[in-house]
Amino acid sequence: MKIGMFNSTLEWLLMSDPAIRWQVMRDMQDAPEAIWREERSKVETEGWGAKLFSSQDTDGQWAGGAFFPAGFTEKDWHKEGQPWTATCFVLNQLREFGLPPTCSCARRTVDLIGRNSRWDHAQEPFWEGETEECINGRTVADGAYFGADVSLIVTRLLSDQQGDGGWNCERANGSQVSSFDTTINVLEGLLEYERRVGSTPEIRTARQNGEEYLLRRSLFRRLSTGEIADERFLRLTHPNRWRYDVLRALDYFRDVSLFTQADPDPRLAEAIDHIRSKQSAEGRWVLDWSAPGRTWFETDEGVGKPSRWLTLRALRVLRWWDAKAKR
Structure with missing residues (x-):
């Protein structure tokens, strides 16, 4: 990217919320x-973070x-x-926004949720998780980030890992193969737990096996045929919620590389090339699609328009990759 275009894109990103x-x-x-x-401290009191807290229930839930x-209802x-x-x-x-985990709103929220929130599945206490690996993976990431004890969920996730190295929310229904969606949710949770709480050989091995599940598939291909596993994996969305796409995966691999000080795996190259190809002439990345459903508010300008979130993630992934490639 030319310097002028890069600087213009950074200025555009900075004309946004404190979270970005x-x-x-x-x-x-x-x-x-x-x-x-x-x-970062402004996330608690300004912009999107403050908006979310203004909608919080008195018992700590939303x-x-x-x-x-x-x-x-159904x-x-x-x-x-x-x-x-x-x-x-x-x-x-709030975790994606980077709400400081030790701020007063975060500490209060973690405590209230622990005392008052129960999962819809079987009324399990929130910080003990429920049965679905997708949900449990994200709960581990949130709990570890905000300082809640989620060790019970980590133990469950380790026992839920499939033989092919990943995870699948349909395991309880008999599935014996993993899914891209579930695996990225669990990997993000395990990485956050290692970073905030600490690691063990068992956690590290489980994380590495999950990463290998994605890497063997170049982040978006079927292992059996080499075909694209799902066209949606190449179309960028935000917020991802539980959904997978290659930019989310690349941002994860950047994150784990910074944590472990490991060089990027060359099997990421095809996904990197795809992200480069999606950059617009203005140096930005467009929101390809967005899942329907109730939200408190939107953080992007709409499908088909440049997304600050996607642009931030893409730029930092490419910066990391290009810096490592020059070694």
Whole structure:
């Protein structure tokens, strides 16, 4: 990317919410830690983070439920699609926004959710998880990030790993093969747990086997035939919620590389080339699609328009890859 276009794109990213600005400062501008941390602290009191907290229930939840809003029915699902306003999805967003985990709102929320929130599945305590690996993976990521004890869920996820190295929410229904969607949710959770709480040989091996599941498939291909496993994996969305795409996977591999100090795996190259090909003439990345369903508010300008979230993620992935490739 030409320098002028790059600088223009950074200016565009910085004309946004604190949740994006602090990450641009840290990941793209190499700002001093004190500077980006000061910007990050604004997530609690300004913009999208403050909006989410303004919608919080007095018991610490959102929309009255852990996974579904209170009173949400099967009829609502068929009419509207899966809802995204309940507690677990809001926590996912607050973690992505970078809400400081030690701020007063975060500490209060973790405590209240632990005391009041129960999973829809069988009324399990929130920080003990439920049965689906997708949900449990994200709950581990949120809990580890915000300082809740999610060790019981980690133990369950290790026992739920499939023989091919990944995970699948349909395991309880008899599935013996993994899915891209479930695997990325669990991998993000295990990595966050290792980073915030600590690792063990068992956790590290499980994470590495899950990464190998994706890498052997070049992040988007069938192992058996080499064909594209799902065209949606090449179309970019945000927020991902539980869904997989190659940019989410690449951002994960960047994250784990920074954590372990390992060089990028060359099997990521095809996915990297795909992300490069999707950059617009203005140096940005467009939102290809967005899942329907209730939200508190939108953080992008709409399908078919440039997305600041996607652009941030793509730029930092490419910066990481290109820097490592020059070694």
